[in-house]
Amino acid sequence: xxxxxxxxxxxxxxxxxAVLLLLQIASAFLLFGLLQGLNSGIKQAIARAHVDxxxxxxxxxxxxxxxxxxxxxxxxxxxxxxxxxxxQFPSSYQKPSQAIPLNGVDPEAFFGIFxxxxxxxxxxxxxxxxxxGIILGAIPARRYGLKIGDRLPLQTQQPKRDGSTAWSFNIVxxxxxxxxxxxxxxxxxxxxxxxxxxxxxxDTTLLxxxxxxxxxxxxxxxxxxDKAFANSSHETRTQSEGDLIxxxxxxxxxxxxxxxxxxxxxxxxxxxxxxxxxxxxxxERVPELAVxxxxxxxxxxxxVLILLEAVLFxxxxxxxxxxxxxxxxxxxxxxxxxxxxxxxxxxxGLIYALVLAIAGSSVPAxxxxxxxxxxxxxxx
Amino acid sequence: MTFLKQTIALTGAGLRSIGERRGSSFVTLISVxxxxxxxxxxxxxxxxxxxxxxxxxxxxxxxxxxxxxxSTPQSVVTRDTLSxxxxxxxxxxxxxxxxxxxxxxxxxxxxxxxxxxxxxxxxVGFSPGAALVQSNVRIIEGRQYRPGxxxxxxxxxxxxxxxxxxxxxxxVLLRTEWTIVGxxxxxxxIGDSVLRADADAVMSAFNRTTFQAAQVQLESPxxxxxxxxxLTSNPAVxxxxxxxxxxxxxxxxxxTSLLNFVAYFVGTVMxxxxxxxxxxxxxxxxxxxxxxxxxLRAIGFSGGPxxxxxxxxxxxxxxxxxxxxxxxxxxxxxxxxxDVSGLIFKLTVTPHLLQISILWxxxxxxxxxxxxxxxxxxxxxxxxxxxx
Numbered sequence: 001x002x003x004x005x006x007x008x009x010x011x012x013x014x015x016x017x018a019v020l021l022l023l024q025i026a027s028a029f030l031l032f033g034l035l036q037g038l039n040s041g042i043k044q045a046i047a048r049a050h051v052d053x054x055x056x057x058x059x060x061x062x063x064x065x066x067x068x069x070x071x072x073x074x075x076x077x078x079x080x081x082x083x084x085x086x087x088q089f090p091s092s093y094q095k096p097s098q099a100i101p102l103n104g105v106d107p108e109a110f111f112g113i114f115x116x117x118x119x120x121x122x123x124x125x126x127x128x129x130x131x132x133g134i135i136l137g138a139i140p141a142r143r144y145g146l147k148i149g150d151r152l153p154l155q156t157q158q159p160k161r162d163g164s165t166a167w168s169f170n171i172v173x174x175x176x177x178x179x180x181x182x183x184x185x186x187x188x189x190x191x192x193x194x195x196x197x198x199x200x201x202x203d204t205t206l207l208x209x210x211x212x213x214x215x216x217x218x219x220x221x222x223x224x225x226d227k228a229f230a231n232s233s234h235e236t237r238t239q240s241e242g243d244l245i246x247x248x249x250x251x252x253x254x255x256x257x258x259x260x261x262x263x264x265x266x267x268x269x270x271x272x273x274x275x276x277x278x279x280x281x282x283x284e285r286v287p288e289l290a291v292x293x294x295x296x297x298x299x300x301x302x303x304v305l306i307l308l309e310a311v312l313f314x315x316x317x318x319x320x321x322x323x324x325x326x327x328x329x330x331x332x333x334x335x336x337x338x339x340x341x342x343x344x345x346x347x348x349g350l351i352y353a354l355v356l357a358i359a360g361s362s363v364p365a366x367x368x369x370x371x372x373x374x375x376x377x378x379x380x
Numbered sequence: 381m382t383f384l385k386q387t388i389a390l391t392g393a394g395l396r397s398i399g400e401r402r403g404s405s406f407v408t409l410i411s412v413x414x415x416x417x418x419x420x421x422x423x424x425x426x427x428x429x430x431x432x433x434x435x436x437x438x439x440x441x442x443x444x445x446x447x448x449x450x451s452t453p454q455s456v457v458t459r460d461t462l463s464x465x466x467x468x469x470x471x472x473x474x475x476x477x478x479x480x481x482x483x484x485x486x487x488x489x490x491x492x493x494x495x496x497x498x499x500x501x502x503x504v505g506f507s508p509g510a511a512l513v514q515s516n517v518r519i520i521e522g523r524q525y526r527p528g529x530x531x532x533x534x535x536x537x538x539x540x541x542x543x544x545x546x547x548x549x550x551x552v553l554l555r556t557e558w559t560i561v562g563x564x565x566x567x568x569x570i571g572d573s574v575l576r577a578d579a580d581a582v583m584s585a586f587n588r589t590t591f592q593a594a595q596v597q598l599e600s601p602x603x604x605x606x607x608x609x610x611l612t613s614n615p616a617v618x619x620x621x622x623x624x625x626x627x628x629x630x631x632x633x634x635x636t637s638l639l640n641f642v643a644y645f646v647g648t649v650m651x652x653x654x655x656x657x658x659x660x661x662x663x664x665x666x667x668x669x670x671x672x673x674x675x676l677r678a679i680g681f682s683g684g685p686x687x688x689x690x691x692x693x694x695x696x697x698x699x700x701x702x703x704x705x706x707x708x709x710x711x712x713x714x715x716x717x718x719d720v721s722g723l724i725f726k727l728t729v730t731p732h733l734l735q736i737s738i739l740w741x742x743x744x745x746x747x748x749x750x751x752x753x754x755x756x757x758x759x760x761x762x763x764x765x766x767x768x
Contacts, residue, residue, distance in 0.1 A: 017660055024411075024656035031649045060553045061488040061500055064586065090454060157454040159446050163618040200456040200590045233555055247498055262418050262646055266653070269407075269414035273657050276403040280664070 003301075007309040014281070018313070021277050025317035025353075026324065028270045032349055033325025033341065035259045040342045041329075042249055049241035052215045053113060054222050056208040059235035062244075065204035066234055068195075073228055074208055079221040081213050084109035085191050085205035091156040091167070093144055100140045100154060101186045104194035107135070113211040116179045117188075123148075123173025131193050134169035137184035138176040146171060152187075160197045167197075210238075267356065274360035278310055282364035289368055290376035303369040310361030311354060318353035322346050386681050390689035393672065394665060395696065401668065404661040405697060411654035412701025412744055413708065416737040419647030420709035423733050425718060426639040428725035429632070439601040440472075441513065443627035444594040444611070447618040452631065457483060457591040461617045462507075465594050468610045470603030474512060480597035482510035485579055487586055489553060491542045499719055501538055502574045503553070505582025513597045517576075522547040522562030525577050530585065532577040533562040537717045537724045551575075556585045573724040595624070635720065651744055654698075658748025662694050666756040673756050674764030683757035690756055694749025695742050702741035706734045 012018055056074060058064035074083050084106040091102050103110075107127040111117055119135055127133045134152060146152060152169045159165055169189060177183030195202060210225065212218040222238040229236045239247065282289070289302055297305075326341035398405045444465055445455035457465075462483050465471075472480040487503040508527065510517075525531035532551070539545045551558040564576060579591065598607055608621040622630065666673070673686060710729040717726055 016663060020656045020660045020663070024653045024660075027649055027653040027656070031646065031653075034649075035646075058554070060586075061490040063488045157446075159456055159618055165447065165618075199458070200588075231555070235554060261421070265414045265418050266650060269411045269653070269657075272410050273407045273660075276407045277660065279403055 003305060003308065004312070007305055007312055010281075010285075010305070010309045011313045013285070017277065017281075021274065022313070022317040022320070024273055025270060025314060025356075026321035028266045029318040029321025029349055029353065030324045030328075031266055031321075032263055032352070033322045033345060034328060035262060036345045036348070037325060037329045037341050039256065039259050040345055042245075044342055046242045046245050046249075049245055050215075051240045051242060052212045052218045053241045054210045054212060054218060054225065054238050055241065055244045056210060056225055056236050056238045057206070059226075059237045062207065062248075065201045065206060066208075066236065068203045068205055070229065070234060070236070071208065074210055074225055077210075077221060077224045077228060079213050079217045079224070081211045082109040082112045083208055083210040084113060085208055086110075087191060087194055087206050089156045089158055089194060091154045091187075093140070093152075093154060096155075098140075098144065099185075100136070102134075102154070102156065102194065103186050103188050104191040105188060106191055107188065110188065110209070111175075113209055117175045117177055117184075119173050119175035123175075126172040127188070127190065130170055130172055131190055132169055133172035133190070135173035135175050135188040136171050137186050138174055139182065139185045140187070141171075141174050148172065148174060154187075159199050161199050163199075267352065271356055271360055274310070274314065274356060275363065278306070278361045278364045279367075282306060282367055286371065286376045289371055290373045293371065293373045294377075299369050299371075302371065303365045306365040306368045307358060307361055310357040310365075314353045314357035314360070315350055318349055318356075322349045383682075383685055386685035387688045387692070390676070390681070390685055391692045393669070394689055394693040397665060397668060398693075398697070401661065401664055404664050408654070408658045408661040408697050408748070409701050409704070411657040412698040412741050413704040415647065415650035415654040415744070416702050416705030416741055417708045418650055418705075419643060419740060420706050420729060420733050420737050421713050421727075422639070422643035422646060423736065424709060424713055424727040424729050425720070426636060426643055427728045427730055427733060428718070429636055429639055429720065429723070437623070437625035437628055439623065439625070440598050441624040442596050442598060442604060442607065443622050443624055444596060444619050445592070445622075445627075447620050452486060452593045455592045457594055457619070459590070461619060462591060462594060464614060464617045465596060465611065465619070468596075468607055470598050470607035470610070472597045472599045478509070478512065480509060480512045481507070481594055482513040482596075483507040483579060483591040483594040484510070485582055485586075485588055485591050487553075487582060489551075489575070491545070493542055494540075499542065501542070501724075503532065503558075503577060503582060504574045505577050505579035507579045507591070510576075510595075513595050516566045517564050518566050519562045520565045522560075525561055525581075527578045528580055529578070530556055530558045530581055531561045532558050532575045533564045534560055534575050535572040535724070536563055536565055537572050537726070538575065539563060541717055541719065541724065554585065573719070632723070635723070639720070647740070651740055654701075654744050655747050658694055658698060658744055659751060661697065662690060662749050662752035663755070665693065666690060666752045669756075670759060670764045674759055674761045677759065677761045678765065686757045687753040690753035691746060691749040694752075695745035698741045698745035698748065699738070701744075702734075702737040705741075706737045709733075 055062075056066075056070075058066045068085060071083065071085065074080060085104070087104040089102040089104065090099065092099050107124050111119060111124050123135060127135050136146060136152065140146065148171050150171045152171050154167045154169065156165050156167060160167075169187070175184060175188065191205070210221070212221040218240060222240065225238045226236050292302055292305075293299070322341075322345075326346075329341050444457065445452060446457060446461075462481070466479040466481050474480070484507070485505045487505075488500050489503045490498055490500050493499045506514075519533065520536070522533070525533055534545050544551070545560060547560055547562065549560045551560065558577070583589065596607070598604060604623065611617060611619055611621055676686070677683075706729060713727045714729045715726055717724060719725075
């Protein structure tokens, strides 16, 4: 420990060079932090998902409608507590940019399955009793100054049977999702209303969402649902919430591969940069190191000093980069829905920095170990 | 003239000394290569996705979807609407009077990639008019699907990327067995991302009664106004008429701008890192020649050529990185097939991307050279000469 100040002083021996290398390392770790942060934020969302929520869709693909007629059979599968259909209509308020997606559901079952959607029970009952009611998300309600009792005119993208795309709803409730900053953007309406008015896909649903009676039973319940429809003309595939999210993400792109490739290139370049600069720095300080050895510093201690210097510097710079990444991620929180920088990204980033430092400084440190005092001083 | 001569002399001296700074020069080269390589690779994805931006779309083809739908999946086109479209003015007709109208219906289908991951492709049912409108789509292996039968043709990229997509393989969807009978190529739009089949077969297998979109070939691009007015003023139908290029922009514009953003964001952060590397290398170059530069200043060389020579050195140092980076991206990725959100395209490293990489490398060299150049020109002659 007492050698820390010595190593620290060694780092700042050539101030401008150190600052530049620091910035180079910090920018690499900024990128690392952002990419890995995003990536593991997605994985966290998967891990946080509720395993007892089961999504029943067509075995062909999610998005291929399945008949409403399956509902009673799903409800009768042992272990299913609640089940709701879900259909989604993209829609907008006064301007096309003011999107308020509509979810057509069975209100009581839906809010029972999603207790994180906070709404007074009386409002759910009101929606059940008012066919053209809507429980609006808190975000659009706040943004457009809408409150309970207002009429809400909306334009949907899917035409009604009469060809029009204009709808009007009574706002009977407002829900909020405290656990997700931008979760409360949609409007919840009665499935029956949307279904009866729409032109295409009548009496079908995009998927059913079922709640299993316990997380432990969920896999068995999920298998039982699919078994009930096996070899029927409407085979289903039931996924837990986590499976659903990960398969949706996988569809978008192979994020792991892209992130891995970028980070690989960044660190390769960085390894060379730190290595070369450490070499240069040790070369310039050969006489100083020789003097240390003359004072009685052992060969090994000189080597450790060089390593320590590299480790201190790399970890310090990496911490700056990772810190910046956390700030950027938390600023972009509302955009990407990740609450904070996952701690494992910070830890793995610092470990990478450590490995980088040791790999980059191993050659210079070896030189320090082998340094012959007489020769080194003779060069002077 | 002296300015030029002095610049050349100074640049030469700087370049000769690169050999003495092999380490840091090499590092600069590698940082620039890495930054440019990643930027080019990411842009190659966008370049591949550019087939969706509509710029090359045929101007005589229009898309018809239901009013209010922002993209094809939300659209509904009934058979009644289709017959109104088919009889609208401006639609091209074959000698025997058949309209050039291809109606289609889409089904998203999960499929397993060769690497074991799940992806999705679209099974698209086309009405017989597709043979007229999309005459550029041709069968390169096997044969065409037959109307009314559960037969499909696949694109070459889909066959390459997914399991069980060869001719003779079967696809079981909702207890219906579909046979792959051929491989097609040559579609200029989203064609490579789909399985093609007959619309009636798809609609009966998936209990559908409506199409989702219609593609119409006009007599000429100038018939667009006539065709559009006839449909939009007809109270019996509620549709939106867009040129093919507009509809592709609407459908995929977001994707292309997202890919652009990711590529330039990552490329910028990496370039910033490379700038610091270049700064370090060039500071070292200037530092190593302090006395030399001071001597030159003392015998009458002016500051301008010194600045310019350092900047040139910086750009020459980073320029090979541009070619190397583009080359690495090309060697690793060019021609690879990727899919983003179920859309399949080939990564392409184009000459345009090489231009972009050269620009970035020059910018890195220029910024990396700027501060060292100023330091060199501002060296107090007396102190520098006295320094050891």
